[in-house]
């Protein structure tokens with residue numbers, strides 16, 4: 001239904017709502033990142049209507065001299081509204097806001113984003129399960145996937161099971177921090193909102209994702225700690241893959257070929273943890289979450 005009020009009245013109300021938001025950022029009642037997220041998630045919100053230059057200008061310590069320089073480095077035009085940024089711009093602005101938040105004196109302590117990845121059959125799932133067991137306080141990201149649930153898997157707990165259309169929409173609306181096609185079949189992705197909320201609250205969070213996803217997270221959030229889980233040896237990896245017996249000999253061969261390539265990615269990671277003893281590997285990952 002059309003709003004019966006005069007268009008100029010509505011425009012005034014919208015302007016007022018935007019002014020209130022800018023004040024909330026200025027007085028540190030709201031973090032710039034939470035306002036930006038509101039704009040990206042609700043295209044009709046006052047936050048979405050904020051021009052990027054006004055938004056940046058309401059952050060303390062940023063004035064008219066710095067704004068053009070910052071926008072230039074992010075590849076965003078000053079007249080763009082927050083809600084109309086492209087996926088790359090959202091990513092660039094998120095990384096910039098996070099880096100700034102991290103470096104600011106006097107901000108509440110922020111949590112850490114820890115990404116656990118590694119080659120196939122290295123035992124990622126086992127290590128993550130042990131962390132859950134030993135440290136129920138640790139938060140985990142729940143990925144979205146287009147694959148069907150396996151028996152016993154619960155929607156919203158193990159994964160958010162979504163259709164292809166729903167996945168498309170999540171990607172198009174920049175709600176994915178990263179996503180990838182894994183094992184050449186289904187799409188998997190990390191929803192951005194819960195990660196940003198956890199970090200804003202000072203909580204650390206673990207992502208168990210594949211190597212392509214880990215690379216994307218590092219690009220979007222350079223402060224993320226990438227952990228590469230290694231088997232004690234190559235022979236042990238082959239033995240584990242054969243022992244679990246869930247793949248046909250052909251599939252095992254294919255996965256080992258992938259694992260060889262994946263091994264080379266370890267140099268891109270911040271930390272390597274050898275999964276020799278599951279509990280020790282779990283503790284090594286949890287140790288990284290302490291903000292030092």
Ligand code: 5GP
Pocket residue numbers: 143144147178179180182188189190208209210211212213214
């Ligand atoms: P599964 O289907 O066995 O649960 O998971 C298959 C693979 O998908 C695992 O290697 C896991 O690390 C990866 N994966 C799970 N969630 C995500 C995600 O959100 N993003 C990416 N890039 N990979 C994921």
